[in-house]
Every structure is written in C-alpha cells, then in structure tokens.
Amino acid sequence: MLTTLLILGVSAVLFVQGKIRSDIVALCSLLCLIVFGILSPDQALSGFSNSIVVMMVGLFVVGGAIFRTGLAKMLGGRIMKLAGKSELRLLVLTMLVTAGIGAFVSNTGTVALMLPILVSLAADGGIQTSRLLMPMAFASSMGGMLTLIGTPPNLVINNQLQEAGMEGLGFFSFTPIGLICIVTGVLVLIPLSRKFLGHHDDKTEQEAKGKSLSQLIDEYQIINNLYRLRVVEDSALTENPLHDLHIPDRYHVNIVEVRRRHSSRHSFLQTVSQTMAGSDTRVARGDVIYVMGEFEDVDRFARECGAEMINRKTSEDTDSMLKSKLKFDEIGIAEMLLMRNSDLINMPVKSSGLRAKYGVNILAIQRDNHYIFHNLKDVKLQYGDTLLVQGTWADIARLSEKTFEWVVVGQPLAEASKVTLTHKAPLAAGIMLLMIAAMVFNWVPAVAAVLIAAVLMVLCGCLRNVEEAYRTINWESIVLIAAMLPMSVALEKTGTSEVISHGLVAGLGGFGPLALMAGVYFTASLLTMFISNTATAVLLAPIALQSAVSMGISPYPLLLAVSVGTSMCFASPFSTPPNALVMPAGKYTFMDYVKVGVPLQVIMGLVMVVVIPLFFPFAKS
Numbered sequence: 001m002l003t004t005l006l007i008l009g010v011s012a013v014l015f016v017q018g019k020i021r022s023d024i025v026a027l028c029s030l031l032c033l034i035v036f037g038i039l040s041p042d043q044a045l046s047g048f049s050n051s052i053v054v055m056m057v058g059l060f061v062v063g064g065a066i067f068r069t070g071l072a073k074m075l076g077g078r079i080m081k082l083a084g085k086s087e088l089r090l091l092v093l094t095m096l097v098t099a100g101i102g103a104f105v106s107n108t109g110t111v112a113l114m115l116p117i118l119v120s121l122a123a124d125g126g127i128q129t130s131r132l133l134m135p136m137a138f139a140s141s142m143g144g145m146l147t148l149i150g151t152p153p154n155l156v157i158n159n160q161l162q163e164a165g166m167e168g169l170g171f172f173s174f175t176p177i178g179l180i181c182i183v184t185g186v187l188v189l190i191p192l193s194r195k196f197l198g199h200h201d202d203k204t205e206q207e208a209k210g211k212s213l214s215q216l217i218d219e220y221q222i223i224n225n226l227y228r229l230r231v232v233e234d235s236a237l238t239e240n241p242l243h244d245l246h247i248p249d250r251y252h253v254n255i256v257e258v259r260r261r262h263s264s265r266h267s268f269l270q271t272v273s274q275t276m277a278g279s280d281t282r283v284a285r286g287d288v289i290y291v292m293g294e295f296e297d298v299d300r301f302a303r304e305c306g307a308e309m310i311n312r313k314t315s316e317d318t319d320s321m322l323k324s325k326l327k328f329d330e331i332g333i334a335e336m337l338l339m340r341n342s343d344l345i346n347m348p349v350k351s352s353g354l355r356a357k358y359g360v361n362i363l364a365i366q367r368d369n370h371y372i373f374h375n376l377k378d379v380k381l382q383y384g385d386t387l388l389v390q391g392t393w394a395d396i397a398r399l400s401e402k403t404f405e406w407v408v409v410g411q412p413l414a415e416a417s418k419v420t421l422t423h424k425a426p427l428a429a430g431i432m433l434l435m436i437a438a439m440v441f442n443w444v445p446a447v448a449a450v451l452i453a454a455v456l457m458v459l460c461g462c463l464r465n466v467e468e469a470y471r472t473i474n475w476e477s478i479v480l481i482a483a484m485l486p487m488s489v490a491l492e493k494t495g496t497s498e499v500i501s502h503g504l505v506a507g508l509g510g511f512g513p514l515a516l517m518a519g520v521y522f523t524a525s526l527l528t529m530f531i532s533n534t535a536t537a538v539l540l541a542p543i544a545l546q547s548a549v550s551m552g553i554s555p556y557p558l559l560l561a562v563s564v565g566t567s568m569c570f571a572s573p574f575s576t577p578p579n580a581l582v583m584p585a586g587k588y589t590f591m592d593y594v595k596v597g598v599p600l601q602v603i604m605g606l607v608m609v610v611v612i613p614l615f616f617p618f619a620k621s
C-alpha cells in the first residue's frame with residue numbers, strides 16, 4: 001500500500017512540475033507498478049486494451065476527418081455567427097452546445113467532435129484556443145449529468161440501486177442536477193478562464209519559413225493572370241494531346257489545369273475531377289481549362305481553338321461550389337529556389353525536364369524582385385531564381401530530395417494537410433450523425449460505433465490516406481490515459497482506495513447525513529483526480545449504499561453524490577478523458593488545470609451538497 005501511494009505521490013509531483021512529458025511520467029509510474037510486483041504485466045497493460053482508450057483513438061480519426069473536410073469550419077461559422085464578435089458570448093455558447101451534445105453522447109466523444117470545430121473557429125476568428133478548449137471539456141462533463149447515459153458513473157449508480165432491489169433512476173432523473181451544474185459552471189468559468197487562460201502565445205512556430213497558399217497566390221498574382229475557358233463542341237483542342245497542338249509557341253499561353261465533370265447519382269460525391277495539364281493530356285468537350293497568359297493572347301487562343309471564356313464570378317459547376325481560382329485538393333503550388341550548382345542554370349524552361357522527371361510545371365519565375373509570367377518556355381533559368389511550381393502534393397514533396405540543386409521553400413506535405421476536402425463534408429457529416437445515432441440508440445457498443453465511423457472516414461476519402469488518419473491521433477493523450485488507468489487497479493488491489501474511502505465516510509457519519517453526503521462527494525472528487533471517474537464510482541457506490549443503509553436514510557442522495565462528485569472533477573488533466581484530450585491542443589500545463597479546475601471543483605461541490613438533497617431527500621419515501 002505504501003509503495004503504491006509513494007508511486008502515486010511522485011507521479012502527481014512530476015505532473016505538477018511539468019518538466020517531464022505527462023505520457024512519460026505515466027509510463028514510468030506504470031513500470032514501477034510492474035517492477036515492485038504490485039501489478040502483473042497483464043494487469044499493467046490492460047489500459048492499452050481498455051475500450052475507452054480504443055474509443056479515443058477512433059474519435060481522433062473521426063475528429064480529424066471533420067476538420068479535414070471543412071465540416072468543422074462550417075459548424076464553427078454557424079457558432080461564430082450566433083456569437084458575433086463577443087468572446088464572452090462565444091464562450092457561453094460553446095459550453096451550452098457542448099453540454100447539450102454531452103447529454104446524449106459520451107463526454108469523450110463530445111470533446112473529440114467539438115475539438116476540431118473549436119480549433120478551426122478560433123483560427124478563423126483570431127481567438128486563442130486555450131480560452132475555449134478547457135471550458136469546453138468541462139462543459140462536456142457537466143452535460144453528462146443531464147441524462148442517464150451521459151456519463152458512465154450515472155450508469156454505475158443506477159446499476160447499484162437495481163442490484164440492491166431498489167427502483168432505478170429514469171432517463172431524465174439527473175436533468176435538474178445537470179442544469180444546475182451547467183449554470184454554475186458557466187458562471188464560475190467566465191472569470192476564471194479570463195484570468196488564467198490564454199496568456200501564453202498560441203501561434204505555432206514556423207519550422208520552415210514557407211509562405212501560405214494564399215500568400216503565394218497574391219504574391220505571384222495568379223488570379224490576375226489566370227483565365228478559365230470551357231471547351232466547346234467541335235473544338236480543335238479535342239483532336240490531339242496538348243503537346244501536338246504547340247499552344248505555348250503559337251499563342252504564348254500555358255494550360256495549367258483541366259477540370260472535368262463526372263456524372264454521379266450521389267450528389268455528395270465529388271463530381272469534378274482536377275488534373276494538371278501535361279504534354280500527353282487530352283481535353284474533351286465541356287472541360288474547363290485554366291490558362292495563364294496575357295488577356296489578348298488568351299482571348300485569341302480561345303477564339304481560334306474553340307473555347308469560350310468564362311466569367312470569373314461564375315463557377316463551372318454551381319453544385320460543387322467551385323471558386324474562380326485554383327483548387328488545392330490534390331494539386332498544389334510551392335516555391336523552389338535554384339542553388340548555384342544546379343544543372344538547371346542557363347537552361348531554358350522548356351528543356352528543364354521538371355515535368356518529365358518530377359511531374360511539375362513552372363507557373364512563374366521571381367528574379368531580382370521581378371516576376372516573369374509569360375512566354376516562360378524560352379526563359380533561361382539563373383542562379384537565385386525562385387520558381388513557382390505546380391504539381392501534385394506528392395510530386396512537389398519529391399522535389400525536396402534534390403537539396404543540392406534547389407531548395408523547396410516551406411513544407412509541401414504540411415501545407416497540403418491544411419487544404420480542406422470540402423466536397424467530402426456532407427459525407428463526413430453523415431458518418432458523424434450515424435455514429436451519434438448508433439451510440440444514442442445503442443445499436444452497437446459505443447466503441448464499435450466509433451471504430452466503424454473512423455474506418456468509414458478513411459474508406460470514403462474524408463482523409464487523404466491511412467497515413468493521414470494515423471497523424472490525426474494524439475498519441476501523448478492515448479498513452480497518458482492508457483498508462484494511468486491501471487493505477488485504479490493498483491489502488492484497489494492493495495486496499496488503498498478502500499482504506500481511504502472507509503476512513504473518510506466512517507469519520508463523517510456521526511455528524512449527520514448532510515456531512516456524510518459531503519464526505520462522500522469530496523472523497524469521490526478527490527479520488528477522481530488520480531484514477532478514472534468510472535473506477536471511482538465503482539469503488540464508492542457500494543460503500544455509499546451501505547453507509548446509507550446503516551444510518552437508515554435514503555441511498556439516493558449519497559449515490560448521486562458519488563456520480564456528481566466523480567463527474568465534476570476538473571483539477572487534473574488525467575482525471576477524465578476530455579481533460580486529457582484538450583491538453584495538447586490548448587497547450588495547457590498541469591498548473592492550468594489546478595488554477596482553473598480547483599476553484600471550480602470546490603464551488604461546484606459546495607453547490608451540489610446543498611442542491612442534491614433538494615431533489616433527492618434523505619428521508620425514505
């Protein structure tokens with residue numbers, strides 16, 4: 001017992017100091033439990049197969065898909081419209097929406113769904129994410145108190161009552177308590193979040209000082225030199241591959257991209273394909289081609305080759321809502337700087353071989369602060385030239401391999417990951433709603449619903465590939481929770497939890513039922529800081545029931561105290577999965593949770609000690 005307490009105490013100190021990563025601390029505590037023989041290897045590693053941990057992995061993937069498809073930005077825009085420019089209104093609205101969802105979906109699932117939405121919303125609105133994420137995580141726990149299925153401790157105490165032969169709790173029996181929790185939480189978090197959150201810099205450091213896509217578009221005036229033409233019937237462009245038409249030589253323009261509509265019975269699937277124009281590319285009637293060049297040259301090319309110029313304000317397909325500029329779903333742009341020893345020096349663009357070797361086109365050249373857009377094929381490349389190249393994201397990334405000839409500025413794959421797959425947003429929304437419905441109506445186990453949704457997101461293209469799906473998972477949070485879950489087994493196995501619980505409850509029983517309930521509540525609240533709320537509820541529920549029977553009072557208020565006390569734990573990042581989920585994204589330290597969570601947890605406890613007996617009296621009915 002003493003060894004277990006020592007390991008727990010040292011871990012808590014290291015968590016508070018924050019000098020060592022939290023997942024490393026958790027793993028070290030887990031290894032100590034094995035080394036000292038407190039837990040067997042199977043028991044110690046059980047956390048990594050726990051359904052909560054597996055569900056968190058799936059929810060990270062689902063949340064990543066929601067972000068990548070732009071669905072998060074759409075939902076965030078709706079919230080932002082309602083909130084206006086008021087950060088206070090946004091905070092309150094975020095908490096209310098999260099609590100409402102948390103009433104029917106697990107708090108872990110709620111946070112995983114809301115996390116990408118709020119990150120996107122904060123980025124668009126210039127708001128520090130740390131001001132929103134912790135209150136959102138706390139609100140998910142508060143919302144869990146609204147219904148029977150909102151949080152596992154509710155189910156634990158309901159099961160305890162039924163096993164004792166008493167009447168179980170209804171689906172909305174918790175609702176009055178939950179509403180007061182939410183109101184209390186909002187009122188307390190408004191000043192606390194303003195005082196303690198958002199003081200650190202949320203701006204991410206640019207590892208490579210590359211320009212964003214929008215900056216490149218503006219700098220190289222791509223939109224000003226880009227024209228869209230639709231290939232008409234009997235066009236000469238449809239007769240041969242582009243290479244045989246000698247378009248750059250005859251018209252001094254370059255075709256950089258071809259978009260073609262594909263018929264589909266499913267409106268939520270992509271209906272317009274995006275293809276980079278190459279020498280072997282063939283265009284067809286109805287294709288929309290993107291052409292770079294001077295207006296007079298483009299206009300002559302269109303008239304002589306059978307194409308009509310499209311008004312820039314009109315999209316080629318109103319259903320797909322395509323913009324009048326290049327899309328970057330699959331094809332991107334980047335800058336590459338020529339080095340002194342490059343083989344491309346003094347070589348004309350048309351002889352550079354970049355298209356043949358790397359699959360990229362040169363769209364523009366920056367030389368001595370001047371930009372060359374037209375008649376590029378005959379321009380000889382010079383040392384120090386910065387080339388704006390176009391190609392698939394994978395091909396652009398391959399350019400980085402030849403660092404001795406040129407340097408690709410920025411990180412193409414990182415830039416590609418910022419591009420949203422907006423045409424998949426309805427599909428992602430459907431999968432998300434299906435997952436929520438499966439969890440609410442218990443069609444399949446919750447963990448199965450989440451994993452099915454995660455797999456569907458990958459298979460349906462809501463994430464670019466499996467590798468991107470893995471990158472969405474925050475492994476620090478996963479390892480932290482998985483390594484800390486067995487701690488509850490150690491505390492129970494060594495009798496530590498039982499000694500603590502019995503001592504506190506027995507010591508307060510003589511002061512009356514209210515004092516006993518307060519003792520149960522704060523014992524539950526204290527233990528949940530170190531072990532999971534579900535494990536604490538399982539441990540304390542039979543003790544609370546037996547204590548109520550011994551005193552001859554109704555067990556309902558004491559069991560409600562167990563449920564609320566274990567759910568309203570905010571002072572630790574690993575007491576509940578939602579707290580851990582937002583820790584990396586909000587860049588929180590352990591002390592941030594202490595500063596905000598401890599006052600909230602204490603105030604919430606004092607309010608609940610007064611409120612619970614009002615709805616669940618001590619007197620037996």
